[in-house]
Amino acid sequence: MRCPRDGVLLVDKPTGPTSHDIVREARARLGLRRVGHAGTLDPFASGLLLLCLGSSTRISQYLSAMDKSYLATARLGVSTSTHDVDGDVVDDSPRWRDLDERTVRHALKAFQGPILQVPPRYSAKKVRGTAAHRRSRQGETVKLEPVPVEVYEMGEVRCSLPFVTFAVRCSSGTYIRALARDLGKALGTGAHLTMLRRTAVGSMSVRDAAPAGELREELSRPAHLSAARALAHLPAVCVGEEDAARLARGQAIEPTLEPVPEADPVVALERGALVAIGVGRGGVLRPRKVFR
Numbered sequence: 001m002r003c004p005r006d007g008v009l010l011v012d013k014p015t016g017p018t019s020h021d022i023v024r025e026a027r028a029r030l031g032l033r034r035v036g037h038a039g040t041l042d043p044f045a046s047g048l049l050l051l052c053l054g055s056s057t058r059i060s061q062y063l064s065a066m067d068k069s070y071l072a073t074a075r076l077g078v079s080t081s082t083h084d085v086d087g088d089v090v091d092d093s094p095r096w097r098d099l100d101e102r103t104v105r106h107a108l109k110a111f112q113g114p115i116l117q118v119p120p121r122y123s124a125k126k127v128r129g130t131a132a133h134r135r136s137r138q139g140e141t142v143k144l145e146p147v148p149v150e151v152y153e154m155g156e157v158r159c160s161l162p163f164v165t166f167a168v169r170c171s172s173g174t175y176i177r178a179l180a181r182d183l184g185k186a187l188g189t190g191a192h193l194t195m196l197r198r199t200a201v202g203s204m205s206v207r208d209a210a211p212a213g214e215l216r217e218e219l220s221r222p223a224h225l226s227a228a229r230a231l232a233h234l235p236a237v238c239v240g241e242e243d244a245a246r247l248a249r250g251q252a253i254e255p256t257l258e259p260v261p262e263a264d265p266v267v268a269l270e271r272g273a274l275v276a277i278g279v280g281r282g283g284v285l286r287p288r289k290v291f292r
Contacts, residue, residue, distance in 0.1 A: 003190040006034060007053035008230040009257070010223045013041050013049040013060050026051055029215040029235055038063035039172070039201065044086050048206040056227045058289055062265065062277070064231060066202035067152060069169045072193055074180040076104075076162040079190035083120050083177035096189040096275065101159040107186045112154045116146035117178050149174040163194070202213030202233050226292070228267070228274045235261035237268055237285060246268040248292040252284050260285045 013022055019040045027035045030053070036061040038050040047070070052060045077096035080087030085269045121144060151174065155167030164183075168176065170210040177193050184191025199206050208222035237260050247268055260266060260280040268285060278287040 003292055007056050008225045009051040010204055011048035011049045011051050011212050012206055012209040013046055013212055015044055015046045018043050019049060022049055023051065025212065026050050026215055030112055036060050038239060039068070041198060042084065042094060042196065044084050045196040045198065046267055048201055048204065048209055050201055059227055059231060062234060063201065065172050066170060066233060067171055069175045070176050071165070071167050071197045072176050072180065073163055073165045073195040074183060074186060075192045075194045076164060076187060076191045077190045078192055079184060080192040081183040084193040091190045093189050094128060099161060099187060099189070103278050104159055104164055104187065105157050107183055108154050108157060110163070110186065111179060111182070112151045114150045117149045117175065118146045119175055120177050126136040147173065218283050224230070228272060229275065230268055231267050234265055234267045235263040237261060237266060239275060241270065242274045245285045247276040250287055250290060252286040254284055259283060
């Protein structure tokens with residue numbers, strides 16, 4: 001299929017460029033003005049980046065909130081200012097030599113579940129309206145408060161000390177760089193990430209993604225999702241033509257085809273196509289965003 005003009009495009013971002021670089025390249029390659037992404041990847045990271053095209057830029061907030069899966073490698077014994085390979089070395093410890101694989105695995109498992117995590121000071125986290133990394137690079141001392149995140153699953157772990165490779169599935173807002181930092185602290189060695197690859201966002205996999213440099217070429221069908229399919233993780237209600245028209249005018253409805261889920265948000269579909277996203281309460285769907 002040819003590159004689409006709407007919907008969500010699954011792209012395999014390489015290491016090096018920023019997420020915005022990929023957006024800018026997609027705009028040029030696809031000839032589209034409206035292109036955005038749903039969830040930033042650091043320049044040194046690779047993997048799945050969701051590009052929202054055309055009117056689908058308006059659904060990015062519902063995609064960025066989904067859980068994420070990563071494959072990461074941490075280097076024990078060396079701490080950097082950014083907690084990854086792009087930062088300056090701030091500490092170097094030989095204490096990793098006293099560790100064994102069992103100890104490392106146990107330390108990693110301790111992060112599974114709900115945790116409080118302090119975001120990296122070199123991150124997009126806002127401090128008084130400005131990204132923390134901007135304040136840090138201006139020489140300002142940045143203090144970030146811990147935020148609740150959740151590590152749903154700490155998967156396969158491979159140790160070739162001082163390197164530790166692990167798979168993780170976590171809530172949106174979790175910094176894997178911060179996990180590496182905190183793993184180093186727990187082990188008394190310090191640590192930083194040397195590799196990070198996002199393998200999935202919700203049920204969407206990097207295996208289906210198109211390489212970032214091939215957006216003008218033929219794409220496999222799994223690389224492009226309609227807006228409705230990309231939002232399949234949300235509660236939905238099917239509506240008829242008349243109800244769809246009322247939603248398009250911003251009017252609340254009581255659907256005739258099926259009851260409205262008691263949820264926020266709720267996706268409204270007409271014959272499989274996205275009509276609106278709204279709030280379902282007491283059998284009534286009140287549109288928040290309309291797509292017709």
